[in-house]
Amino acid sequence: MSILVAIILHNLSTRSQLSQIPQAHKGKVSGLCFSPDEGRTLLSCGVDGNVKLWAADQQSQDAVCFFSLVFFFVLEPFYSH
16 A cells, blocks of 8 residues: 655745645655755655656646666675685
């Protein structure tokens, strides 16, 4: 069972909601980072292994760019001497 998680942006000084990105990730959001260009772009990553780039200054609910993280593990045989 996956839990769809929303990202909600607030203006803390006015205590108002700026925008909402429903169903941003499947599971917890583990990181958020705004771009240095006045925060117009938001990068999010989640425990679902996805990294998404959002246009934070628009009401669009679609990611601008989407990356899926894939991890490869190389297992070497264990030899005892």
